[in-house]
Amino acid sequence: MRADAMKNYEHILAVAKVVIAEHGVDASLRDIARKADVGLGTLYRHFPTREALLEALLRESFDESTKKAEMLENASAADEALVSWLREVVDFTGTYQGVVDVMMVAKEDPESALHASCVTMRMAGTRLLIRAQAEGLVRPDMDGDDLYSLAAALAWLSNQPSSASKANHLFSIIASAILTNRSSIDFEGTPV
Incomplete structure (x- = not known):
């Protein structure tokens, strides 16, 4: 160019x-x-297309999330890594009103410009989830799609005027429901 x-x-x-x-x-x-x-x-x-612009705009954030997940796989306790990654995904996807809808559609549409980035990000989160499950730190009945959907739901809620003030509280409720050992970390993803 x-x-x-x-x-x-x-x-x-x-x-x-x-x-x-x-x-x-x-x-x-x-x-x-x-x-x-x-x-x-x-x-x-x-x-x-609008989607091509969104893909270029969001790809960097999605790629950063994937890299963070890879770094967390080896650098943090499994439960801390999962909560930290989930927090980051919720925060950046909540930055743009409507991006959650675009992401959820793109994840299922291989023709979408955002499909590869969404799938790669979901797979990175899935690896963190599987690691935490293997260590008995996260409920065993979840999969990567559940995790991705929960992140999307939390990001969507953070964009709703009636829920924005409760976004951290709602994140804590979801993180608490996912983890089997809640005493080892707080829900900002840092050790207690």
Whole structure:
């Protein structure tokens, strides 16, 4: 990609991050282009669909979540690792109104631009879950899809005005329900 094209690409993404954080995943692409001071054609050249823009915007966060899970697999106690990863996923997916719906659809649609990133992130969480289950620290009747769905539900709740103030409390309830030994960590993912 030419230097000027790369500059436009990165600038559009930076503007999209702000606009989508403010207005959600259904934010106007025309507004994003206008605020980025580029033509709509330039935006579409880089991101032919809304989903392509969202994929580029979210891929970095999904990849960071996957890397964090890989790091936590070896660096933390299994229950701490799982809760820490879950907290991170809930926090970043709750950043953009409507992203949870997009993620849940993309996970099931192999043609989606977000499918690979969603599946990879879910698999990273599944590995943490399996490790914690093997050590008897997490209820055995959960699977990776359950974990992914709980993260999505918690992120969705954090975006609801009636639940936003209770987001940490709701996270604690879910973490408590998942763990079999709740005394070893608090629900921010740090040792007690």
